[in-house]
Amino acid sequence: MNTDQLKIRNDERQKIGKYLHDALSNDLMALQFYLTKIKDKPSSDEIHEVIEKIDFIRRQIRAISHVYTSYISKNITTIDLKSELKILLIDSAHIHDEIEFNFHVFPKKNNLLIARNICDEIIMIIKEIILNAINHGESTSIEINLTQHEKELSIIISDDGIGFDMNKKLKGIGLKNIQDRMKSINGKAIIDSQPNYGTTIILELIHKVE
Numbered sequence: 001m002n003t004d005q006l007k008i009r010n011d012e013r014q015k016i017g018k019y020l021h022d023a024l025s026n027d028l029m030a031l032q033f034y035l036t037k038i039k040d041k042p043s044s045d046e047i048h049e050v051i052e053k054i055d056f057i058r059r060q061i062r063a064i065s066h067v068y069t070s071y072i073s074k075n076i077t078t079i080d081l082k083s084e085l086k087i088l089l090i091d092s093a094h095i096h097d098e099i100e101f102n103f104h105v106f107p108k109k110n111n112l113l114i115a116r117n118i119c120d121e122i123i124m125i126i127k128e129i130i131l132n133a134i135n136h137g138e139s140t141s142i143e144i145n146l147t148q149h150e151k152e153l154s155i156i157i158s159d160d161g162i163g164f165d166m167n168k169k170l171k172g173i174g175l176k177n178i179q180d181r182m183k184s185i186n187g188k189a190i191i192d193s194q195p196n197y198g199t200t201i202i203l204e205l206i207h208k209v210e
Contacts, residue, residue, distance in 0.1 A: 027057050027127075030095055033135050056094055079119040080111040081153075085146060088123055092130055099134060102143040112148055114207055121185050122155070122203065125178055129157050129201055132175070137161025137199055153187075155203040163193045175201075 031053050038046045082105055089101045105112075126144070133139040139161035147154040175191055178201070182189040187205035 027091075027095060030131055030134070031057065053095055056091075077116055078113040079116045081114050081119050081122065082109075082112045082146065084119055084123055085126070085144065088126060089144070092127075096130075096134055099139065100141040102141070104143075104145045106145070106147045109148075112146070114153070118185050118205070118207055121181060122205075125181050125189075125203065126155070126157060128178060133157075133159040133161055133199065137163065139198070151206050151208060153203075153205045153207060156200065157203070158198065158200045160198045163195045163197045163199055165195055166191065166193055 031050070034053070035050065038050075042050075085103060089103050093099065093101050130142060133142055137159055139159035141160045143156075143158045145154075145156040145158075147156075175189075179189045179191070182203060182205070185205065186207075187203060190202040190204065191199070192201075193199035
């Protein structure tokens with residue numbers, strides 16, 4: 001194996017490693033949060049639920065590794081954002097079965113293809129938003145609305161949680177990180193929240209959509 005081939009393989013491994021880290025860190029944090037809640041006297045049902053969550057994460061690792069390796073080997077450069085969001089919400093509902101998730105797409109169309117790296121980043125951002133809504137916002141319902149108009153993408157994530165004072169907590173619960181990650185893909189995150197009125201986050205991006 002020559003130097004160029006070795007570099008390509010190392011780059012691919014780093015991409016897979018980063019994707020696994022980003023994709024699973026929130027799920028592991030959610031599991032840690034759940035374990036903290038039941039740590040004193042867990043019931044047999046709660047223990048069984050933890051085992052199921054761990055098994056789900058294990059299966060996710062295998063699936064993500066397989067799919068992402070396939071993307072690289074086949075040089076897949078675009079992904080259907082709508083399908084990826086559906087998968088994310090199905091996975092989130094499996095881990096957080098006490099939360100109601102709703103997803104709407106406008107206009108309704110078969111697919112919404114965008115660059116793979118942009119799609120990956122958006123999915124990771126929304127996973128972080130969902131985790132914040134559950135762990136910090138104490139939400140019981142989360143709604144995601146995806147709108148596409150020509151090259152403009154808008155994703156609105158709303159929850160029915162306790163909300164927060166934006167002047168006090170914007171930097172403290174990962175929301176600044178969400179804004180920075182959107183900037184890294186030339187987008188922006190608009191955050192609106194009030195105590196006792198939930199939180200709404202709008203992700204806006206101008207990007208080529210196929």
